[in-house]
Amino acid sequence: MNRVLVVDDEPQIVRALVINLKARKYEVDAAADGATALRLAAARHPDVIVLDLGLPDMDGVEVIKGLRGWTRVPILVLSARQTSDEKVEALDAGADDYVTKPFGMDELLARLRAAVRRAEPAGQPDDSVVVETDAFTVDLAAKKAHRDGRDVRLTPTEWHLLEVLVRNAGRLVSQKQLLQEVWGPSYGTESNYLRVYMAQLRRKLEADPSHPRHFVTEPGMGYRFER
Amino acid sequence: MNRVLVVDDEPQIVRALVINLKARKYEVDAAADGATALRLAAARHPDVIVLDLGLPDMDGVEVIKGLRGWTRVPILVLSARQTSDEKVEALDAGADDYVTKPFGMDELLARLRAAVRRAEPAGQPDDSVVVETDAFTVDLAAKKAHRDGRDVRLTPTEWHLLEVLVRNAGRLVSQKQLLQEVWGPSYGTESNYLRVYMAQLRRKLEADPSHPRHFVTEPGMGYRFER
DNA sequence: CGCCGTCTTGACGCGCCTTTGACACCCGGC
């Protein structure tokens, strides 16, 4: 099931979109301004964002840039402005598509499907989403972690952190990058969050949490997941 | 340089597109019918396809399906038909974007850039910058150093220094430049720092630290990394 | 409205990294 973030300050537009999307089995979050949009994008990690450019608190293009600083999630811009310049600016800022109001719901949904479809990973053989270590296994797609034959329960934040680390297996991930990918673009220095949650992951997944072998600290730089 | 395949049966449209695209340093191929389009797509492997739906020999949607059978290359549909049904059909067949004629060249080019951009390989993953010497290997992206089959742990300052030297491999780097790049612009004369940390790097990476072969001192000037 | 799980925040001790000073060494010039 795909998650959509709808950003628009006109309630009736939001309502129409939410109804249509939910009817098609999307999970929907909604935001009425740019700040909320950025926060929700970070917190909920939608598969696609529908973004109205005319927001009360900030320029829509700034929202696009704010998102593009840390994510490649498809952004479908919705706007009443029809001029070519607006479109070019939004697209070059990182938007994936641009639909002018009034729009046909069928077309919007088709463009949404197209955006989601091409964002899906190219089905490459043998890049399994299941990662195994000698102590535990993680299935990113199924959102399941296993250890000693038992399921391990992880909170959303723990999952998110784990996911970023596992996707970069073997590579160092800087503290700043972790913070921005998990907590959102406005974070970057709150390294105490990382310490708390790395401890959680280690406690839940490492065989010997006080001597981690898979979640390695690189002092002063970041963390690394080693298979 | 990106390669574009333009598919349209109207010569003046093709001409306009080709001129504009070539002026922006794209390599351009052109096809006037669906069969030629499919052949050229296979032969030339364009980075993006601009496809008119109204072709003389076959339905545009069939061309899309024919392409999608074997490639995920971005397809930007160009069409005179404005109905919602047409758009939905084309998008669901696998098109990435749909622009109706008459179209603004600026907008089309922006949409083209967006299509090419998102098709680019996702960010960093697996683009490792590995430097090898006979004694050790350094992976700048993963922040990993290897020697005698074992990982070598480096502190942040050591990494930073190593990075500057490796990025300037073979070239002399002045003491002042090293100090300013690693310790900040307000440093420039604290050459004792360099001596301490160069010793660290040599001890951790050189086969014979007292006779360095890769981290060479140029007395009175600076240091040089030799592969 | 109250409960429960999750996230945030602060405090504390420890260990490692950085900084700093002292000293030996090499090499050219006097």
Place this chain on the structure above:
DNA sequence: GCCGGGTGTCAAAGGCGCGTCAAGACGGCG
């Protein structure tokens, strides 16, 4: 042969980042 600038080496001190714990704030759900 002596001297001095630049360099390599070592070790101690200080500070900062990390792991850990726990309490409080927050938010979703019944």
